[in-house]
Amino acid sequence: MTGPLGRLAAGFDRWLFRLRPDEPAPVELVQRRIFVLPTPAGLAFATTLLTLLIASINYSLSLGYALTFLLAGAGASSILHAFRNLLGLRLQPASAEPCFAGEPLRLTLAMDNPAHRPRPALRAQLVGGPVAEFALPPGETTYVTLAKPTQQRGRLALGRMTVETRYPLGLIRAWSVLSPHFDAWVYPAPEPDPPPLPATPAHRPGAPSGHFGQEDFAGLRNHLPTDSPRHVAWKIYAREGPLVVKQFAGGEGGELALLWSELPAHLDVEARLARLTAWVCEADRLRRAFRLALPGIDIPAGTGPAHTTRCLEALAVFGI
């Protein structure tokens, strides 16, 4: 969308859907941002009623009028129910798992129903993502995880999302378009088949890192959902301690240096980032300490999830 016409269209869009570039959370669905239109089934229903009305006129069927009008009344009141099913719903982005470009971004939203009536048959969707169906019991908050396809690395804004309902009869679709302010990390896509990690630079005597074998115990850290159960310190957990994971240092080498400058000259920026990402992941998997140096950025050697995250984030926004 470029050019004056594109800007105009975008402006109209924002005006129509009352979008602000980034809405402060929580976003509450108020009357003027809920839209109501018939679904295809609703149009078919209306056409049917029109046919029934004409038949009732032609055959002077008083009960035909009555039945047609009763169904029309039920259909009309279903508009209100659809509208009311969204009205007052509050929604707030809660958390997002970082992902690699090309993978779907998984984002969790807190959907809050402040009213004391249930809100059944709700659907939410990020632009381009699959539909998530959920229902809200009265006065409760439900967490809904939505997915969104990603293509580019960087800080990805949540963008536009829709919340809709076809409750109660499927004849009417009430929906709201919103873009709550929320960013998620999209790391560069790792190179699918990277060359092996660069060789360890010359061994420095006295340095503690790298001297432990694969099985050498190096300490405990808090459990993360992605940890293998083999590494959980079950003995501590059995003594009613916290759920922690045993960390092993070592591997076959010492400290790794993942350097932008050392990469082959023919690689372009994205290919370099892809390779470095793949290496960071590999080093993390092997639990080896590594240093990451990009033009203008040098992250000293370290290990652990926080370090890996810091490196991946640096790769994600490099040059942006």
Added chain:
Amino acid sequence: MARQPAPALHGAQHAWLWATAALTLAPHGPYLPSWLGIAVLALMASQAWRIRREARPPPRLVVALVAAAAIAGVLATYRHFFGKDPGVALLAILLVLKLLEARSARDAQAAILLALFLQTAQFLNGQSLAVGALALAGAVLAVGSLASLQLSDAPRQTLRLAGGLMLQGLPLMLALFLFFPRVEGPLWGMPADAFSARSGLSDRMSPGAISELVKSDAIAFRAEFDGPPPPPKLRYWRGPVLDRFDGQTWHPTPERIVEQPAYRPSGPAYPYRLTLEPHQRTWLLALDFPPGNLPFARYTPDYRLLARQPIRSRQRFDLMAYPDTPVGLELVPADLAGALQLPPGGNPRTRALGQKLRQEGTPEAILAAAIDEFRRAGLTYTLRPPLLAEDTVDGFLFDTRRGFCEHFASAFGFLLRAAGVPARIVTGYQGGEVNPVNQILEVRQSDAHAWTEVWLEGRGWVRVDPTALAAPARGEGSLARALDASEALPFLLRTDQNWLRRLRHQWDALNNDWNQFVLGYNADRQLALLTRLGFDAPDWRDLAGLLLGSAAGLFCAWLVWARRPSPPADPLARTWDRFCRRLGRAGLPRLPWEGPLAYAERAALRWPDLAAELRAIAQDYSRLRYGADGSTADPKPLRHRIDRLKPK
């Protein structure tokens, strides 16, 4: 927007559809051709079995073959596809097959719309209260089926939702029903079979014709008199007049229309409103004798009143009756050749009796002698007369001596003609019963009757009811008392079932209200209602205005209802909500995942001077919410505490 494959229907949704279809098809059952009825029944049963077994839908090829066979069958039965009956047959087949092959929500919605068509089509067969109730139940199920596609609640909840939607739609329905401008149909030509033939009088009379009719206690028409109704012996409602006899059957003369009746009304007048049930004929069956200048009616030389169109739906007419009017005074004997016609041969004994009566001289004397003959003959009035072969009049008068009103009238007319006195047969209804509930006179098919008219010089046509000679009670309007107790009468006509009769009267009065106010609501009534609402000379523009106005008003009321704030369910939650809103306004909204204590800690960092109070409030709330004594404690003190809080 990514399109996802439509989820398959589950068992409960199939069950909803099945119930809707069953309730929709049931009232059509008696009107479908029998082979189709059986096929529909079999397919519905197989569908029920499949729902129970959670079996997969049959292959589409099988469904297509069944559809093709059924359509061929409909074509073979009716020879065409146009008209009500083949249309309904096709819809019924389509509905059942759609049910069978329904896989997705779209299929289900299509089936529901088909069901709505069939529910409306059942009104072509009748619009009684019972049919209306059945259609209402069907519509609730149809709406429930639509709802079941959106949510998977228990059936009872879905039903309650559907009922609630209908109730909320009721005001709009009433506004539309009252104010939607009614157009008198038809908009286009109706198929000839639009309304099934209904029982009623025939335009000819042979032995047995009326006694068959009398077995039905269906209402033929109702009459609402402004004052007391005329006494039973004057209640003769004129139908076809027959004056050509071929030895078996009496036929009417070819129909002629005259501008005005030839008589001048005289004597007491009885104004009344006649509500005719549809009988597909133009006969208005007016009480003898209506006045001239009725804009909606035409006249015949034999004093009948005709409508301009066949009575295809229940209609109401404002009429008058002058029972004492002399008619036929202006006729001269030359006009009456038709009333002396007899077939060339047959019934020799009656002819001989007629010749004998001729010797009495004046027509008055001959009439008196004929009446005497009838009184003396020992004739019995019965619903089950023996079958008569060749000479029906002779057979009745001299052999079996048992007959129903058509035998009496036919024999009397024949006898008088044989004696040279002009006479003819009049068929119609006689009597009727005043419903004590609403004082409306109800005339049923069982009141169908035939009598004779005799023309006397200076007196014109004089009504003589020969049946009354043998069974005086019949002339008083009571078929039940006129007949022997052993006769098979419609159950409800028997006099000894008093409580049943009372119930019947209540039911008939209710039906009359239904007919008048629901079914009879048409363009005229609509304008009358507007006049009563204070409109001068209302027309369709007023209707449209009223309709739009009431619809807009209703929508506003609905919107107010939808927007009314709904506070959290329990007082404690409301109290906590107050706390969060208060801090939120001061710039620190609670995060959705934040528990009360964590939130208070964060707030305490922001407002150190309030830290103690904030923590205390959160602890109080936690205790009330989660503590052992929490459910019974009073949240009021906490609320006052929150109200005193002034975060900046």
